[in-house]
Amino acid sequence: MIDPPLTQAIAESFLQPMGPVATEQLRHLKLVTLLTMIAVVPVLVATPCILWSYRRSKPKGKYRPNWESNPVLELLMWGVPILVVTLMGVGLWNTTFRLDPYKELGKDPLQIHVIGLDWKWIFIYPDEGVALVDELVVPEGRAVELTLTTDTVMQSLRISAIVGQIYAMPAMTTKLNFIAARQGEATGMNTQFSGNGFWKQKFQVFSVSQQEYEARMKKAQSSDLALTADTYAILAVQGTAEEAKKPLAIENRKGPIEMVLGDSKIFQRVLARYMVEDMTPESQPGSPSYDPAKSPLPAAPEKPMMEM
């Protein structure tokens, strides 16, 4: 494999794929387009030809006002689309299973928990004891599994250059598996409209070498900021990650927010809140009257909740 250049553009979409999933999606897009052309091109070609040949002012072909059926033509008309759809159906079935976002892409994928908030993402690395806001660092070539939820309205996480999207919904978890095949930087975002700042809800994905990954984790582990129920409640206030720095008292710090995972059960506690609480406008993040002081997270459930 050729090493990528050191400085390279940020991959915004699957048109510049950075991983096997996006690569295959791009290939499938081309295949589907070509297959559909079998049915579409005849229409595009026949339309001008027929209009020209049978125009009333100077017709070429014979006038057959009562012609209304022809078995051979009928067979072609139904046969060709059925054939194309059958071919495409096989491809659809195979790719859908092969690229199922729930399918693990390698042994023992790196587990990352994701909480979507207005308008930022928290990435929790339970094994490393680290939480990053609006920044996802993954080692190149390693299988990764995101487990997602939100603590507001429905959102959808997509890292177009690496993998497609999956909804994240309150009180539920969804999964997204991917591999970043080479080193580089990609943009991830929320694609599901969720309010005024939704279009700002973007994050950078860094695919780095194993050494660099470990260095980054070490750096975050030494952060003086911890993700606890209190800091979480502040992060849940509507606003971008940059805007959250002030209430967290780190407004002069450059770069993304890096935190130690102060409470290892925080993801489970966020999920649990909708099971045990009757939410009020003050306790529901995303509500206009949300108040971090009045939004306590419940204790983590003893048994892990059923995963959907």
Next chain:
Amino acid sequence: MLEALFGRLTWDSIILVQEFEDPNLNTFITAGAAAMMPVGGALVVALLFWMKWWKPLFDWLTSVDHKKIGTMYIIFAVIMFFRGVVEGVLMRVNQAVALDGGFLSSDHFNQLFTTHGTNMIFFVAMPFLIGLINIVVPLQIGARDVAFPKLNQISLGLTAVGGFLIMISLLVGEFSTGGWTGYPSFTGRLINPGVGPDYYILSIGISGIGSTLTGVNFAVTIYKMRTAGMSFMRMPLFTWTALCTSILLIFAMPPLTACCLMLGLDRYLGFHFFTNDMGGNLMNFINLFWMFGHPEVYILILPAFGVMSEIAATFSGKRLYGYTGLVAATMCIAVISFMVWLHHFFTMGQSATVNAAFGIATLLVAIPTGVKIYDWLATLWGGRIRFTTPMLYLCGFFVLFAIGGLSGVILANPTLDYQLHNSLFLVAHFHNVIIPGVLFGVLAGIYFWFPKIYGFRLLDGYSRITAFLWAFGFILAFLPLYQVGMMGLTRRTVNYDDPALVPWLVVSATGALFLGLAFLFVLLTLWRSVVNRKKLAVPFGDPWDGRTLEWWTPAPTPEWNFAVLPKVDGRDPFTEAKAKGTAYQPIEKYEDIEMPANTYYGLIIAALGSGLGFGLVWYMWWLAIICFLGCIVTVITYAFLPERKKIIPAAEVREIDEAWRRAAREARGVTRDDECNEANQGLARPDLITNP
């Protein structure tokens, strides 16, 4: 006291007041839009007094004539279309300059895309098509009216209530920002306590009931009111598509009503159907919404397909190719449309098996749709094609709809949908099927049937320019969005930060301006045609050498449609009669015709429904309760009132009908060469070229 009277309506809720309190470009735009309502209303009232049009106005509003009701649907749709187009243009122009900040505020933009979508689907596309169905179907099946004329009026009234609510939200309060799909929990009580989502639920909830009733009405009309000899397999294709659409309306609208009602219970009474907490689940809303929403797509497109079928046959002077195949394809689409709703949310985390199954079901829709397009091409093949305005729309449809079909097939692949869902690629796709499909069909249909109902043709030159503007504007406005979507831009994005998108979005905004111009040309065409109506008159009623029953009446068609109900023994009865030379032979016996009398029923329901909706939105409980009880009392009262009929004596019918037939026998008519000239009086002469 004030609160009991006005609920949560305060002085500040009025948009015009906001402009004074916080003047900026956004409030200026909203205030301008809001001001159009009182100003426009005052102008209309002044015009009514000036022209002394009050009486004719009420004659129309209380009419149960299917042609007048259809016309009112279309006028309503045109008004709402104006708003929808302006909103679309605003959004596209904003996005062209929105690199790191456009001129619209986020909140304003969010309301714009929500009202644009809600408006265009529920109050433009549906009333346009229901209007056309109203006007054409009874004529095509040889009936004098629909099965339930009063119910028809109520349907129109309930649609108008929805329109009223979405319009009044311009002036008082705000509309939802949750998109036309209105997913909770964003539209739930905790996240969005304002009046916006309430306006949304009530406008589409109440008008949705009207649409269900329309479905019932037209299904029964087509089942029971066909004239002698009109078996199912002799029905014109447009009537077939109207039947399928009616069936879809009956089965697809109730889930919408249900999910609106449930979201309403969540919001008003603290239920937990779709909330985050207490066992609510937003996924249920999404499923219910799309159980309506997907068939809705075919509710819109099928009648447009029907129009295309009529046009292909008429303007190529030829029998429709593959009638049986087209009927089968229409029915296939109607059935499959209920089995694909999940493709609107492949990305919700269900298993690959479910996704693959729904993906393949979605691909299946491509088969009958492809067959239809081939059938229309085969209809043109071997014909003598006249390039009239409807034919231009049909040609544009062939080429552009094929592209829309291609992008639809792409999106049907769950694998690709994971990438393209929620992106502008999707926006490009559904505009690509709705504009060249539904809108072209509607505009072609209006041009086609307009002379039938109003007695004069639309000006040809203007109509052609309009058709080209729509096609050109569409290509510029929406094809670039495919590219932008693949580059990663999501829908509903007010601003963005990738400079690479700018050139594409500038082209798109230019296209949107052309679409705005195209809309102005629709109005201009109407205006110039009305001014020139004497020259464009087609009193004999058959300007296009039509094939089916609706052309076998004078134009404008009399209230009773047919002096004597026709007997049918083929698929193209009028063409056959013309070929035999029997089309305008005198009729021996005329009978008295009984028609339903005018009624205020629909108007009363519309007024009370508007009060109910407005009262509920603003928590004016007294208003809501009075109006709700009023509705019930009205329905019960009308159920007990004896049916009033209007009798049109046989002598009067005879006089009008005989004069028409005699004149038609004596006149020479025109060949198709003079179809778009003033010489065209609506009488088709056997054609030298087409009948060698």
